[in-house]
Amino acid sequence: MANEALVLESIDQTAPAGHSSGPGVVYEWLTTVDHKKIGIMYIVYALIFLVLAGAQALLMRIQLAVPNNHFVTPQVFNRMFTMHGSTMVFFVGIPILFGFGNYLIPLMIGARDMAFPRLNAFSFWISAFGGILLYLSYFAGSGLYGAGSAPDVGWFAYAPLTAKVFSPGHSTDYWTLSILMSGIGTTGTAINIVATVICMRCKGMTMTRMPLFVWLLLVASCMVFVAVSPLTAAQIMLTLDRYLGSHFFDTQAGGSAVLWMHFFWIFGHPEVYILVLPAFAFINEIVPVFSRKAIFGYPAMVAASVGIGFISLSVWAHHMFTVGMGPAGNTFFVFATMVVSVPTGIKMFNWLATIWGGKVRFRTPMMFTVGFLFQFLIAGLTGIMLSAAPFDWQLSASYFVVAHFHYVLVGGILFALFAAFYYWYPKMTGRMMSETLGKWHFWFFIIGFHLTFDFMHIPGLLGMPRRIYTYEAGRGWEYWNLIVGIGAIVQAIGTLIFVYNLVRSYFRGKIAGPDPWDAWTLEWSTASPPPSYNFAVEPTVGSRRPLWDLKHPEDPDSRYE
């Protein structure tokens, strides 16, 4: 089919409309329904929250760096870990990944926009207002003095602490409502992604020819329906409890605190996979391009992703081994949790097999990808340790757990995200990010990361519980916490270099051209940044690597698939 393909210029040569400036630009961005602009708004908004929540983490590490510290008060510390967790999950993780999805999916499947552009804008703005509402709590209520009345119930807000009696005032309501709004936005975008992938593919883009990025975002979005909705339901119940005096989580009236835990973790654990699948999606695109090979085991990768999607829905109660669910419940969740590592292992081996024998180019995206592969492996191994219930009984709610899931979220997801930034920034802005600054960023960040999170496991093993505001000297925790704090500062320096690189490259970066990486998926066939209509003519594809077919008409992929 590709042999008969006719090659056409995709860009029409009409002069772009004159650039509006000042209020015109603001109006244009506020009212846009273009998936690329919404994607960029998602990403920028998430980056702002990333810096905010990162600063909170830094303050917490300074507080814990030495014993008996009084850098912040206990109240402020409680608010800080609550805001850090909630922000990172709901207002950094989800929006940044959906931002990339929004930007890239229509380009990768040869569509001109998402299936529902206005729903797309609505979903973005309601999520954005959710984030703003959460941070409004610092100013509303009792005002900024003493850090306002920000929520202080922890990011999973266990009952009955959230009851009106124990959390008076409105801080918990800010948390509930902002999470509810974020949930509505997330569901809206997920609906949009699924409808786009199923209904908007260009000619020839069958499900088995879709880039793996699109497949993984499809799976993650389907998971949103069954995972985020329980959280929305639970937040409705909590709001009813707090405002109308119902008794869902009111233990005095026979309500169950454990039910909240179940509802929260039915969301909470699949959520980890909703965040990690897009990270896998980035790696799936970057590894082949920088190894100069087609991805190894495409069908196995798709099957493993769908498998992760299903299995991860039945592992939530491994967060609750210390509740006392009885041997049957514990055994089931131990088993399910261990099984979920099988499809993840399949992915790991497929990535390694793709790199194996390839002509690897160690540019910044590939360096972050290698960091991801190594760190995600370690994170998975500590995950298997924690999945054994007796081991978890010893270490639940200790810093070992904190170190484990930060290894997943920072060492895995954040590294993949950085790789994605360096890889797709040229497409989004038309300019390359500085390679030199990128390497400085990489080395600062990876050294800081390992200082912080490798050594964070040890105070956990020595019995240091999470969420404590300070500790006394002489327990053997001081030096480890000091190293962890130093690592946090090194990571912060790395992040500052990254932000500087982002801004500087926008003005000074080398002009990228449409296809700076010599890549194979459709988004690289159009200009950088793409025109608002994406493709002047609707493309037709004949294989999984349409641009390979185009560049190598003598040996197209379609001959082998």
Added chain:
Amino acid sequence: MQTPVTVPVSVNSEPPWVLPNRGIVGMWCLIAAEAAIFLIFVVAYIYYLGKSLTGPLPSQILELPVVGTICLLSSSLTVHAAVSALRKGKVQRCTFALAVTVLLGAAFLWTTAAEWHHLIYDEGFTIRTNLFGTTYYSLVGLHASHVVVGLLFLTVAFLFSAGDRVDERHAERLEVLSLYWHFVDAVWVVVFLVVYVLGR
């Protein structure tokens, strides 16, 4: 890297490239998400059955809502009739079927309102009374709020149809709405079984 800016385009004739309607796929996704919300409320209802520390019990105050159920379930048939009439371009029949659907839905809402009025004013039974009150009002209320949303959209569709602003090109859009309405009805079957049959 010197590749020109190009996309592959095929000119030869091939089997037509047909993909599902995005409205219908989107609605199925919304239904999946909504179903999960309802599932959590149903689980809470079943989990708290018989766990109330004080009375009244469901068997003491709940009556079977037979009339409301008949109204709501038959409105599923009429909305289906509206869609198939519009598909054949029979706008008047579609208008009539939509009007009947709206009336049946409103009748269902009225029976729910009457039940709640009776429970609150005659029995003094509210969402604060006990766990049964908490789960009952929230589950039935969640469903009723979905009925309200559906009725709003159905009314809009009825007004467009009565104003002769629709034809068979809009049949797929009406079908999206009818999918939602069928879902609301299906949820009622579950609510009916859990609250009024199993729960009593």
